[in-house]
Amino acid sequence: MSLEVYERDMTRCSRCSYCKFVPHVKWKNYETAAVCPSISRYHFHSWSAGGKMITGLALLRGRIEYSDTLMDIVYQCCMDGACDVSCKNQRDLEPLEMMLSLRAKMVEDGQLHPAHMFAIDGLKKEDNMLQQKKADRGRWAEGLDVKDLTKEKADVLFHAGCRLSFDEALWDISRGAIKILKKAGVDVGIMGKDEACCGGRAYEMGYQGELTKYAEHNLDVWKNAGVKTVVTSCAECYQAFKVLYDKIGKKPTVKILHITEFIEQLIEEGKLKLDNEVPMTVTYHDPCHLGRLAEPWIHWEGEEKKVMGQMIVHDPPKTYRRGANGVYDAPRNVLKSIPGLKLVEMDRIREYAWCCGAGGGVIDAYPDFAQWTAAERLKEAENTGADAIVTACSWCERNFLDTVKENGNSIQVLDIIQLVQKAMV
Amino acid sequence: MSISKEAYRALEGIVGPEYISQDPVIMDSYCFVWGNEVMFGDKFAARPIAVIIPGSAEEVQEVVKVCNQYNVKFRPHATGWEATALSAAEGFLPIDLRRLNKIIEINEDSMYGVVEPYVSIGALTIEATKKGMRCYSLGAGPSASVVASSTSHCGIGNASIFTGVGGRSVLGVEWILPDGKLLRLGSLGAGCGWFSGDGPGPSLRGAMRGVVGANGGLGVITKVAVKLTPWYGPKVLETSNNPPSYSNDLPENFKVFTMTFPTREDVVDALYLISEEEISHVCSRRGPFAVASGLVGSNEEMWELWKKGIYQKKCANSIVLIMDSTSPECLEYRVKVLNKIVEKTNGAYFTEDSHRDGGKYAHGLLGIGGNKGAFRAGGTFNEGPGAEETMDSLLNLQVMANELKEEFVKTGKLLDDGDPIWLQPFEQGQIGGHGEIPVRFDPCDKEAVKVAREHYEEACKRELASKLGIGPLEGGIGFNDEINDTAGPETMNYHLWMKKIKKALDPNLVSEASFYTNPKE
Numbered sequence: 001m002s003l004e005v006y007e008r009d010m011t012r013c014s015r016c017s018y019c020k021f022v023p024h025v026k027w028k029n030y031e032t033a034a035v036c037p038s039i040s041r042y043h044f045h046s047w048s049a050g051g052k053m054i055t056g057l058a059l060l061r062g063r064i065e066y067s068d069t070l071m072d073i074v075y076q077c078c079m080d081g082a083c084d085v086s087c088k089n090q091r092d093l094e095p096l097e098m099m100l101s102l103r104a105k106m107v108e109d110g111q112l113h114p115a116h117m118f119a120i121d122g123l124k125k126e127d128n129m130l131q132q133k134k135a136d137r138g139r140w141a142e143g144l145d146v147k148d149l150t151k152e153k154a155d156v157l158f159h160a161g162c163r164l165s166f167d168e169a170l171w172d173i174s175r176g177a178i179k180i181l182k183k184a185g186v187d188v189g190i191m192g193k194d195e196a197c198c199g200g201r202a203y204e205m206g207y208q209g210e211l212t213k214y215a216e217h218n219l220d221v222w223k224n225a226g227v228k229t230v231v232t233s234c235a236e237c238y239q240a241f242k243v244l245y246d247k248i249g250k251k252p253t254v255k256i257l258h259i260t261e262f263i264e265q266l267i268e269e270g271k272l273k274l275d276n277e278v279p280m281t282v283t284y285h286d287p288c289h290l291g292r293l294a295e296p297w298i299h300w301e302g303e304e305k306k307v308m309g310q311m312i313v314h315d316p317p318k319t320y321r322r323g324a325n326g327v328y329d330a331p332r333n334v335l336k337s338i339p340g341l342k343l344v345e346m347d348r349i350r351e352y353a354w355c356c357g358a359g360g361g362v363i364d365a366y367p368d369f370a371q372w373t374a375a376e377r378l379k380e381a382e383n384t385g386a387d388a389i390v391t392a393c394s395w396c397e398r399n400f401l402d403t404v405k406e407n408g409n410s411i412q413v414l415d416i417i418q419l420v421q422k423a424m425v
Numbered sequence: 426m427s428i429s430k431e432a433y434r435a436l437e438g439i440v441g442p443e444y445i446s447q448d449p450v451i452m453d454s455y456c457f458v459w460g461n462e463v464m465f466g467d468k469f470a471a472r473p474i475a476v477i478i479p480g481s482a483e484e485v486q487e488v489v490k491v492c493n494q495y496n497v498k499f500r501p502h503a504t505g506w507e508a509t510a511l512s513a514a515e516g517f518l519p520i521d522l523r524r525l526n527k528i529i530e531i532n533e534d535s536m537y538g539v540v541e542p543y544v545s546i547g548a549l550t551i552e553a554t555k556k557g558m559r560c561y562s563l564g565a566g567p568s569a570s571v572v573a574s575s576t577s578h579c580g581i582g583n584a585s586i587f588t589g590v591g592g593r594s595v596l597g598v599e600w601i602l603p604d605g606k607l608l609r610l611g612s613l614g615a616g617c618g619w620f621s622g623d624g625p626g627p628s629l630r631g632a633m634r635g636v637v638g639a640n641g642g643l644g645v646i647t648k649v650a651v652k653l654t655p656w657y658g659p660k661v662l663e664t665s666n667n668p669p670s671y672s673n674d675l676p677e678n679f680k681v682f683t684m685t686f687p688t689r690e691d692v693v694d695a696l697y698l699i700s701e702e703e704i705s706h707v708c709s710r711r712g713p714f715a716v717a718s719g720l721v722g723s724n725e726e727m728w729e730l731w732k733k734g735i736y737q738k739k740c741a742n743s744i745v746l747i748m749d750s751t752s753p754e755c756l757e758y759r760v761k762v763l764n765k766i767v768e769k770t771n772g773a774y775f776t777e778d779s780h781r782d783g784g785k786y787a788h789g790l791l792g793i794g795g796n797k798g799a800f801r802a803g804g805t806f807n808e809g810p811g812a813e814e815t816m817d818s819l820l821n822l823q824v825m826a827n828e829l830k831e832e833f834v835k836t837g838k839l840l841d842d843g844d845p846i847w848l849q850p851f852e853q854g855q856i857g858g859h860g861e862i863p864v865r866f867d868p869c870d871k872e873a874v875k876v877a878r879e880h881y882e883e884a885c886k887r888e889l890a891s892k893l894g895i896g897p898l899e900g901g902i903g904f905n906d907e908i909n910d911t912a913g914p915e916t917m918n919y920h921l922w923m924k925k926i927k928k929a930l931d932p933n934l935v936s937e938a939s940f941y942t943n944p945k946e
């Protein structure tokens with residue numbers, strides 16, 4: 001959607017600042033009331049979602065011009081959508097969609113963030129965001145007895161994603177996922193070097209055409225491979241496949257599952273037994289792309305109209321995505337199935353969780369801000385008394401791990417997959 | 426107005442380059458507030474000359490001194506939720522106080538909380554409830570600042586019947602005067618702590634805020650102590666449901682009631698009796714649209730509900746009441762008293778939406794319905810005639826206000842929401858209460874903005890002529906020089922006192938006073 005589509009939303013923003021905070025009803029402690037990393041770190045109102053509404057309007061009206069400051073305001077933002085949940089608890093507005101449109105406009109107008117070019121060039125040359133050799137993409141699975149779906153057939157495709165394919169320190173997770181699936185008797189395979197990026201991160205950066213390109217490519221590949229289900233342990237890939245592809249009219253015909261949903265199902269069906277005690281206290285970090293951003297897309301096309309003189313409604317009626325329908329219970333249910341494991345919750349969870357800081361191209365362009373945001377989350381996790389912060393997204397893990405290394409936190413960073421493996425006999 | 430290079434450098438020297446800006450991209454988000462359309466016919470008022478974010482009270486004081494030295498007009502800024510918080514015809518320096526965000530003390534023995542300017546009502550409430558107390562509530566909702574609403578604006582909310590209003594909750598104050606001097610009010614000024622707003626120590630709350638506050642025209646308050654009232658609910662507020670229908674779980678010994686009455690006069694009688702008996706925590710008369718819209722998740726849902734006509738027909742004259750109590754016996758007693766009042770005032774209980782009591786409780790407790798009720802329907806709102814008075818005289822004023830609104834509704838440019846009169850008793854009715862009438866409209870509809878402006882101008886005229894009040898209060902829009910100069914002579918020349926105060930405290934006229942007063946008589 002073009003930025004102009006959101007002109008009315010921008011004008012109707014009341015500058016209430018709700019988007020800076022967890023919805024008030026959900027506040028547990030003042031210390032953890034903030035929900036927007038961007039305004040919390042940079043302070044000037046322009047960095048909040050409401051501020052970006054004003055900035056977008058000022059740009060449309062020609063009051064301001066492109067500048068480095070504008071670039072920072074727009075891109076020092078994790079696109080995690082916490083603001084959107086808080087705003088929409090009160091209003092029928094679309095701050096996150098407006099921010100996506102603002103980024104797309106900047107890209108369209110040639111206002112490219114130099115630091116994003118590394119990822120974008122990587123996509124162009126090697127189909128991944130990390131400028132790694134395409135030919136090396138399947139190396140993470142070396143030695144695993146797993147089907148190569150470019151040559152063989154299987155029901156289920158495991159999509160590793162760019163981060164888990166190339167970040168050797170995290171290979172435990174992708175390899176662990178395959179081991180779990182195989183142990184449960186799942187007929188699973190991978191695409192190896194022929195796997196490509198999901199396109200989701202590029203879309204969030206404003207390169208919307210990249211999403212279309214990769215959606216078409218991936219849908220084609222899945223069709224040719226004849227798989228029924230695509231499972232991934234990367235929350236960003238999951239959100240791209242399930243939500244963004246649908247949003248752009250390319251809804252997959254195969255079933256899309258996050259690994260935590262798949263494991264939950266396998267436990268329920270008795271195919272996976274978690275019998276080993278794991279005597280730990282953990283807290284769970286909801287990845288934004290598995291949580292609020294993974295709420296299914298709701299298509300709507302129509303017109304705004306007025307009733308009662310001035311009340312704004314839509315024809316046909318519009319249903320808003322307000323964040324509660326993400327994947328929140330599956331990962332928690334998996335953790336609760338692990339004997340001896342105690343799950344303690346942080347203050348900011350589910351649709352009002354604080355972001356890890358990596359999203360929206362922040363880890364690429366502003367790594368210090370990404371780590372600042374992660375440090376806030378780690379502090380919150382440590383305050384629960386947990387031994388480990390557990391998550392279900394490779395980008396969250398990378399950012400938490402880097403931050404722990406930098407700041408010397410004592411808390412461990414784990415993926416659910418690692419805990420499930422420990423609990424498997 | 427502009428700012429000289431020297432002045433900018435001096436300010437930058439206080440806060441560091443990270444916390445001051447003159448970049449138009451940043452400054453544009455400091456001249457955009459919801460009252461601007463009616464005030465200026467546009468979302469954007471004059472662009473600031475710079476924006477500064479000091480990190481401590483000491484830095485604020487230094488900033489104010491530099492403003493005096495270089496003749497820079499400044500205005501403090503908290504959440505910016507006041508209609509004209511950042512509006513002016515000429516640019517000024519907003520002092521964004523968001524880094525002054527600490528709760529300094531919550532004192533259980535003397536029942537007060539001491540906060541810095543960016544601590545919100547929601548923040549103080551959530552921390553005070555852990556200690557068995559609560560802060561006053563605000564119609565604007567929990568995001569507004571305690572300092573702003575108690576020292577510099579009104580501070581009225583749903584719970585005012587029990588908690589009193591923010592403006593009357595002020596105890597000790599730390600105040601940077603417009604000339605940069607530091608003044609401590611109440612017991613704080615005598616070195617005796619925060620517990621009293623009057624003696625021992627200087628009792629200057631009247632000069633500092635009057636009835637509706639100086640709206641930033643008299644320097645910067647850097648700390649305030651406000652009264653806290655007892656909280657009989659749990660230390661942690663349990664919640665349920667999903668957005669946009671989150672609700673708080675009703676605690677033990679709390680109950681929610683919606684009562685309906687045949688006439689508005691019965692409503693007022695019931696409000697008097699409920700106040701007298703001191704049986705409620707939250708209690709007010711809101712119009713059927715406000716009651717219903719706080720309970721539904723979207724405009725689409727609201728429209729479906731409105732079409733059924735239930736609220737207009739059955740809740741045209743209703744009171745929503747949240748009852749708290751210290752024990753089951755206390756609750757039983759209070760319910761019996763309420764039953765008698767309802768009977769005596771020809772009322773009945775409306776129970777068709779009692780499944781939504783958790784939502785009503787959440788709105789009542791924190792005032793979160795204000796944002797939904799005011800902005801979601803049309804996109805923005807403004808105020809008709811409003812005042813602080815006895816309930817009877819408020820009713821007279823509001824009946825006139827509603828007739829006025831109806832005249833403008835006929836244009837199709839204001840929301841046709843029935844009878845939206847809000848009647849809010851204060852302090853168990855001992856000092857009357859507050860009445861106002863919101864008008865809702867779409868800021869994207871130029872014609873609607875024009876009609877809202879015309880409605881506002883007419884509201885000012887008719888309210889003054891009615892001798893029942895001065896002007897649309899809550900918008901704050903009323904209290905500019907134009908209104909003061911017209912209303913003052915009719916109202917014991919209050920405006921001349923304001924001018925004297927301004928002249929005495931702001932010799933260089935740097936504390937920006939578009940919504941307070943200038944000293945010229």
Ligand SMILES: Cc1cc2nc3c(=O)[nH]c(=O)nc-3n(C[C@H](O)[C@H](O)[C@H](O)COP(=O)(O)OP(=O)(O)OC[C@H]3O[C@@H](n4cnc5c(N)ncnc54)[C@H](O)[C@@H]3O)c2cc1C
Pocket residue numbers: 500501502503504505506507508509510522542563564565566568569570571572573574575577578579580581582639640641642643644645646647795796799899940
């Ligand atoms: C939907 C809605 C409903 C409302 N209902 C009510 C209501 O029922 N009752 C009511 O009283 N108000 C109401 N208001 C008005 C407003 O919200 C309140 O006045 C509130 O106090 C504003 O708080 P804030 O933090 O947003 O302050 P701001 O808007 O930032 O500031 C308000 C004013 O106080 C000044 N100020 C701020 N901080 C300081 C300081 N530290 N020192 C000196 N001056 C300062 C500012 O310059 C400004 O003029 C309503 C507003 C809205 C949007």
Ligand code: SF4
Pocket residue numbers: 012013014015016017018019020049050051053086087088091093095
């Ligand atoms: S974006 Fe929404 S929550 Fe944020 S200031 Fe605007 S209206 Fe309020």
Ligand code: SF4
Pocket residue numbers: 035036037038039047048049076077078079080081082083084355
């Ligand atoms: S997406 Fe996240 S960082 Fe960006 S404005 Fe919203 S809450 Fe803040």
